[in-house]
Amino acid sequence: MGAGELLKLSARELSGKITSREVSAREAAEAANDRVSEAEGGINAFITPTPEIALDRAGRIDSRLSNGGSGGVKPWEGVPLVVKDNLSTKGVRTTAGSKMLEGFEPVYDATVLGRFGEDLVMVGKANCDEFAMGSSNENSAYGVVHNPWDTTRVPGGSSGGSAAAVAAGEGWWALGSDTGGSVRQPASLCGVVGLKPTYGRVSRYGLIAFGSSLDQIGPITRDVRDSAMLLGAIAGRDPRDSTTAAAAVPDYLATIEDGVEGLKVGLVTELMDERIDPGVRQVTQRMADGLREAGAEVGEVTLPHTYYALEAYYIISPAEISSNLARFDGVRYGLREPAEGVHEMYRRTRDAGFGPEAKRRIMLGTYALSSGYYDAYYAQAQKVRTRIIEDFRDAYAQYDVLLSPTAPSVAFELGAKSDDPLAMYLQDICAVPASLAGVPAVSVPGGLSEGLPVGVQLMANHFDEPTMLRAARAAEKVADLGFEIRPS
């Protein structure tokens, strides 16, 4: 097979060809590396491309397979993967998009990487908003990422590099991280599939922390079945992360083709109001109608406290950030600005190392947690969170899956919102309810508006990813878009 043909395969198709030795892992790695060289100039999806690592590990997979049998190679292991740069990679620079970690080389790997396989074919470390804070990838210290559908527009964020790389065919699939939509929203803007698992489904060990009660690592893929495969590869309990759940990991591909006959789907009314662009609402409504035609029982559902979700999120997540980013003090890793005394060293290091959005959120979180404001802001936001969880619980008593838009708009122009933090925060409006409730949610390409991709979001109950993926697969068939590498 030529490189062009290889690049057209889904991750699942490619994994089959590598395992049956019809295609070598090395050929796949070369095809990914070549595509990076070709496309990267216009996209900037990577902070650190790792072509030698990809070739080296692919070579090891080929030799493990050549000894007859599977050589212990996992089915997906040879499929080149893009890794968001806030996941620790042993010996490979990990910046989290920040100047604070410009020369940082971790001494251990994130759990998800080891779980994927011992010879993970890593295409590179993907660009992202600094410490995963942003919705456009414009907060990276390593340059903006361009949307492969239209390079004058943003790819979304914070996993903008991961989503853009997948859309541009710079690797077959990617890992991102999602705190308040950072996997789902860029997937929506780049026309790919992005899944945030149930809180506790996937280990956070080795993920540079943003909001510890919200963060989940999730797959960004070309299609829903690849998403199921990659989720299965990384999910499960980890003794190094005590927030991971002990629940067994099901085979996510086993029931994915079961369809939606008799499945109850609730369209969330609060997420279909005027805050959402008409073109996006239209695509979502068409998806609801399409799922009904496919045999689902579609109704309307209300999640009243989602009106307060964004506000609660923008108190809780900065509070957690201010505490998580306290570790960047110039002592143990990363940047240090010289000073006479230790306190001045902290101040100078943190001033030089953090960009404007990181500073804004550290300040916001410190303020919301400070004496005299704690109850009014942080404790109140945590109570709103309880109400949001109750809303979801009530909704799942009636419905199996909830449907909404993923993001309120299509990809916007670079620079359009960079001076207006509040306008940028609104990008998360549909994504944060599931984050606060800890329920799984996936964005699936649902259609086009103004010639740009629009994702629809499906949410299920805690640990019910199998039902969610079944519905997502049906939604993919309804949309009938097919994946095509861009720019072609």
Added chain:
Amino acid sequence: MISEEEVRHVAELARLGLSEEEVSRMSGELGAILDSVEKIGGLDLSGVRPTANPLAAVNVLRPDEPREELSREEALSPAPEPEGDLFGVPRID
């Protein structure tokens, strides 16, 4: 709006050096963000329990046994200014 004096105080709590220009911009921006989240203050949530972990997980314990950990050398390798087998820091003031 939060005053520039408050911004400086919070920056000090966060050990964050800010330029004068950053202080004045932050005062406006933080004020605007705080105003926008103000609407949750109007909700009557007395008696509602706050949620910290969406899964309501309780403590997870393991046996207290020695385990393989990072070597001193590995742990010090990313440090900006190690001194011998210690993290070096400027004078504690």
